[in-house]
Amino acid sequence: MVGAIHELPIKGWIDTKGVKMGARISIPVRRIDAKEKAGGWTKYIGDYQFKNLQHGRFLRSERARAKIIEIKKPDFPEGYYYIDASDIPSSGKNNIQMIKDDWRVFAVSDVKYIGETIAVILGPDKQKVLDLLNRIEVIYEDLVPAFTFDDALSCKGGAVYGDNNIFSEYLLNVGNVDNAFKDAVKIVEGKYETGFQEHLYMETQGLVGAWEDEKITIYASSQCPFYIRKSVAVTLGVPVEDIRVRQTTTGGAFGGKEHFPDVIATPLAVAVNKVKKPVAMIYDRIEDISFTSKRHPSKITIKTGLDKSNNIIAMDIDTLVNGGAYESSTTIVLQRAILHGIGVYNIPNARIRGRAVATNTFPSDAYRGFGAPQGLFAIEMHMSHVADELGLDSSDFRRKHFIKTNDITITNAKMHDDVKLPEMFEKIDEMSDYSSKVKEFANDPVKGIGIAFVNHGGGFTGNGEQAIIKGVVKMKRLEGGKAGLYVSVVEMGQGLQTTMRKIAAKELGLDYEDIVYDNPDTDIVPDSGPTCASRSIMVVGFLVQECAKKLKAKWNEGVGVEAEDVYKHPDGLVWEQETLQGDAYPSYGWGINVIEVEFDPVTYEVKTTGIWAVWDIGVAIDETIMQGQSSGGVIQALGYASIEKCELKNGTFMQHTMADYTIPTSLDFPKVETCFIDNPYKYGPSGAKGAGELVFDAAPPAYAEAVQNAIGKRIYDIPVTPEMIMEALK
């Protein structure tokens, strides 16, 4: 049976006092940061004042692949510095410790992509820094760069990485695929491609490094203060305790401030370590679009075998993602892409080969969804194409193959979730009138409707929460009936400052405004892990809930009493990291999107006329905040699917201004009609599961299917631009 269904939007907020619990947690409260942010009072990194602040700017590679022959420098006046790898202390190393440490702090002797850091130029006057930078001449000897998947696989110009350009390779297998294909009466094959995507957070990348109390403090617009602490400590060769990282209010991130701030923080720390003065590295917008990581492009081939009753009996998938010049977190992105590679379906015999390749493009990195959107786009489009090939209704065909509780997953484990997709389909069908519109639009020359079904694993893959993170949270009773919350996950627009307070307040019986939760400072908060992987609410929020229970039990011991909680992996889950076998995620969020479009046969432009979303995220901690996540995630994904073209030409992103890299405005898409279905998860706070990435996953294939139905031609790639539609209709 369906759990309680809560229609949105709920009109208005309840009085904030109402969250002194007993009330259902999902009832919205006023966002704690709303007034300050809307009023423009919030301080971001560029607003901070530092005494004697120096301004740094990177000397960057202008070549995609080349040897550095010589760097000709002008004389530097007093107080101006050229900082490069030679300034790294002998105890440290020229590596950025992310998931892998292959990304260099400073390029030495050669460069591997356009924009690679060669040196930091810094001084008190920006204009003089710029003049010095402009007078530096780097003499290169060009090598042959590799940019595309074909370049990478053929090792064009020699391998960029290892001897074959393969950062990592996996093979997932369930059942017996080769045998099953022998029994297939029909085989359908398709090749699906997705492009780069820029985060375009409102606040650009920005960090200030300072020399305070005889140690380095990094002020950072960031998702993961402890990641920065670790990478800086490794680069300088000092204990992590010698580095302090203070998160500054972060104006959007979307994964772009997960690992990437390390690429700025490490050379910055080398500079601060040398000059012992505060140094700011704050990107301009064009610099940010040109020289920061993007979403991994993908190329996925899927072959499906069917029996005579039109059941899928075999599926063979080949997944490629472009990691760019350094591996960093690419292998984990690849894992997400393949672990979500067969989507929400029960395929008895399935095989996925996944490879992450090295090229001379700017290194790709985290972006909301972390590989899953690429894998899910391919499988959803493919399921649509198979149905089309068989002359079947696309949604009926997919629904027939839905995975159910206890079915076997691609990693040979049981699906533990209570899968509510059938009920969710009923709900979205009712909201959007999907089924009747499918029939109505079948012969309509310009209208189309599309649907997509997705899930998204919450938290780190496999047992990563246990094996890698081991998150810790701490709470403390403060004066005046307040409680302090000490966690390392951050507010970055997703509402965490509010939702975490609600979780803690509910257990303590306090007003959520009585919970003190400051921007994390690594000298004060324990490491509860990074703000990523849809883990903040599900994993850290659960720790907060449990910690609050402990604090409540001790509350009467008086002001100052503390409680702590440490992550424990749910019982009964198994995981083999090398082979990716077992329970890939402790739980999944589930979602369905329906998108309705109308295309203009004169200009080939597509107008989206309706968007509907139904989500199972366990329980929403705050329905208004989740409405924001749903709207934001869906629209961001629709930008990815339609207008966010990011082409690489000779290693340079062609769309590097906000005029040319366009993201949707409120005129481009209508309101996202959203509904949440309750399906409480035992190990989530009040039953909540991960949600931040899930909301991105379904819109691209739903949109592409809608366009495909409108124009009567299959779509294999995103973004689906008017140019592409024109070509398809030729």
Add this chain to the structure above:
Amino acid sequence: MVDSYRPKDLKDALSIRAEYNPQPLAGGTDLMVRYQSWSGTLPLFTKSVMFVGHLKEMKYIKKEAKDKTVTLVIGGTATLTDVANHPDTPVVLKEAVLSIAAPALRNNATLTGNICNASPAGDSICALYALDAVIVIEKSGSRREVPITEFITGPGRTILGPDELVTAIKIPLKASSVNDFTKVGTRRANALSKLSFTGVADYKNGRIDSIALTFGAVGPTVVRSVELEKKLIGLSGPELKAMIPKVIDDYSTVIVPIDDQRSTAVYRKKVALNLLEKYLKELSSHE
């Protein structure tokens, strides 16, 4: 280093322009972007700058009647918002202006600036070509008027002399019953053009009496062929309808766009011709 000048009136501006040849800057919405540098440092102007946006003598829009022609005269510092709000602004120009950027930018940007920027993708320019706009150019002691088609000579290039200023734009207000301005942008608002199209035409006694067809962002300047338009003068609706395929063929030789970061040559050409076809069909159904 460059100097900056803030003249007290137009006369002063013309004499500064003559003496120092500074770059005129009205709203600054193009120039400040073009010359931007690291935030916190000065913009990278290559020559001195003269601010003109504040000059009140040029901040007007008025109608002038002479003989039988009525002309809309838009002063050199009238903003895009002024132009959009004026009741006598021809509908295609109004639509073109309202398709530019966002209200905040339009409040600052001037029509003159959009013309002098001379971008082939300048949305107002596409409409102004179709409206036979005339550019009023002044320098100390003299004044000349030049059709916009002669004023703009290439991407970012005009005939404006180093001692001259554009002080007004004149638009003859003509009867026009079938009007279309369509911008195909990178998104629905705050977008730059992939291409644009303007069509204005009027019938007299059942025959086409006047017609102008212009295309933006499909060549080094806005494309208009008076020669091809002449072939349509005097046609009736049904005659025009029969000729549409031939007209499309003719225009396909004059529309020669390029690939860039916003779109492709093939798309631009195809859509430009589609928009032309759509307009001509609409036109042929009127009389």
